[in-house]
Amino acid sequence: MSFSSDIKQILCETEYECPCCRTAELAGALGSTGRLEGGIIRFNSSSKAVSERIGKDLSGEFSIDLCGGKILIENETDVKRIKERLETFTAESECCRIAYIRGAFLGGGSVSDPKREYHMEFDTRSEAGAEKLIALLGDFDIRARRTLRKGRIIVYIKESGNIADIIGRMSGGRAGLEVISVQVEKEIKNSIVRLVNCDSANLNKQAKASSKQIAAIKKIKAARKWQSMPEVLREIGELRLRYPDVSMEALGKMTGQQIGKSGVNHRLSRIIEYAESMAVK
């Protein structure tokens, strides 16, 4: 299975937070992908989980029998009322706006394996659909751009943090972290390569800071005081020992609370201060 279909599988297990979320997801899956524009409504996906979810939701929402689970609605009255409901639907609450984005992703989205590249896209197939999606993503501080490919309007996101963020939100927090951990791994590899090349004064500075931190940790350990240090300090210290070459940002992402650079710096400084205070005693 591809990374995209793995993510879609997880998204298909997401529960709706409010009754309108289901409508919102259908509006995203069918509306943003241009599937409401013809005289019939047809939906198929290479993912079985997606077809099943959309089919189940359509028949639940509009009391329609789908023959053999195939999503093809040709009855004029049915098509008309589905269109009316989904085209006029406005996602008001946050949960529904996320559900709309999730629908758009299930209906026309894909995401590359972060081990290769950071790229997420939505095939919107309509001008209005693209604009609406970009605006909704913007509500969550996610900057999406658009491009034309073979006459289709593609909305895409390139930044790894944004991709992880939106996958996390769409899945109710159950996916997204794997994207972040791949990002951390990548950063570790990159920083090791850069250190070996020694081509950056900044990284030399980072390497010096790191060896000072490691010396402090080893000194405290040698004095058998490490186990009595606060747990937050030991956590960051052990990570520093294991990953001597990574940046403080990357270390922070590996902590349980995912602390930021200044938090990491603060904790490592406290370790150094402690080690130094041991010397004068």
Ligand SMILES: [Zn+2]
């Ligand atoms: Zn909702």
